[in-house]
Amino acid sequence: SQQGEEDPQALSIQEGENATMNCSYKTSINNLQWYRQNSGRGLVHLILIRSNEREKHSGRLRVTLDTSKKSSSLLITASRAADTASYFCATDLSNDMRFGAGTRLTVKP
Amino acid sequence: EAGVVQSPRYKIIEKKQPVAFWCNPISGHNTLYWYLQNLGQGPELLIRYENEEAVDDSQLPKDRFSAERLKGVDSTLKIQPAELGDSAVYLCASSPGLANEQFFGPGTRLTVL
Numbered sequence: 001s002q003q004g005e006e007d008p009q010a011l012s013i014q015e016g017e018n019a020t021m022n023c024s025y026k027t028s029i030n031n032l033q034w035y036r037q038n039s040g041r042g043l044v045h046l047i048l049i050r051s052n053e054r055e056k057h058s059g060r061l062r063v064t065l066d067t068s069k070k071s072s073s074l075l076i077t078a079s080r081a082a083d084t085a086s087y088f089c090a091t092d093l094s095n096d097m098r099f100g101a102g103t104r105l106t107v108k109p
Numbered sequence: 110e111a112g113v114v115q116s117p118r119y120k121i122i123e124k125k126q127p128v129a130f131w132c133n134p135i136s137g138h139n140t141l142y143w144y145l146q147n148l149g150q151g152p153e154l155l156i157r158y159e160n161e162e163a164v165d166d167s168q169l170p171k172d173r174f175s176a177e178r179l180k181g182v183d184s185t186l187k188i189q190p191a192e193l194g195d196s197a198v199y200l201c202a203s204s205p206g207l208a209n210e211q212f213f214g215p216g217t218r219l220t221v222l
Contacts, residue, residue: 004151030208042113042200042213043152088151092208096165097142099151 004032004089004100012106019076021103023089024069032065033090034074037102043088046074081109111135113214115201121220127189130217134182134203141178142211143186144200152200158184188219196221 007022023032031050035043049056049065049072056063062075076083086102114133122128134141139160144152155174157165160181169176173192178184188195198218202211 033210035213042215043202043211045210045212048210090151097154097211099144099153101149101151 004091004098006087006089006100006103008103009101010104010106012108013079015079015081015107015109017079017107019079019083019105019107021074021087021105023072023074023100025072025089025091025098026070027091027093028067029091029093031092032063032072033092033097034061034063034072035088035090035099037086037088039085046087076105079105079107081107083107113201113203113212115199115214115217117217118215119218119220121222122191123222124193125190127187128191128219129188130186130199130201130219132184132186132201132214134184134201135212138203138205138212139181140204140206140209141184142200142202142204143176143184144202146198146200146216148197155186191219191221193221195219 004023004025033048034046037043047058047063049063060077065072084107086104088099088102090097090099116131141158143155146152156169156176158178161178176186198216200216202213204211
């Protein structure tokens with residue numbers, strides 16, 4: 001069963017715009033991770049945020065975590081065509097990793 | 110450094126046939142995962158190994174699926190017999206330990222006819 005739910009299911013933007021994806025989950029977690037998956041490829045880890053952290057940055061990525069609302073967001077700034085992919089959040093509780101269904105991001109050049 | 114290696118990349122079989130997938134994790138990674146991913150969905154955990162011990166196989170359909178990780182390195186996932194509904198991508202991932210990022214292989218795309 002999947003715990004995380006990403007929103008929106010699909011997002012289409014122009015190159016240079018920002019993209020925001022949200023993830024909601026149901027139970028308490030140890031950490032939350034975001035992954036990217038290009039079509040036909042394996043998942044690539046983007047960022048991990050622990051339950052006692054509220055915000056993390058990595059390059060053009062910004063992740064926030066609100067444990068009171070059981071939600072997280074992934075912001076990609078100044079998007080590029082190469083950012084086109086599916087993005088998944090994964091919640092980790094006692095090493096039980098659960099992925100959401102993902103957000104399909106399309107960045108048009 | 111080599112990433113997670115999986116083989117074969119693609120497999121087409123007829124229903125009721127057996128099939129096996131192989132995974133070689135990143136050297137030194139004690140934790141190994143097998144996931145199933147259906148089209149348009151996120152990965153679903155089938156089994157997790159800590160070294161050679163299966164510590165979470167609650168989602169593995171044990172009537173037809175089996176897995177092993179001899180010597181705590183390579184792992185094999187087997188389906189016998191395969192059913193039409195088993196068509197999916199089977200992903201292997203490894204991590205250096207618990208609560209760490211996972212490194213995924215490219216997956217094996219299984220088609221059952």
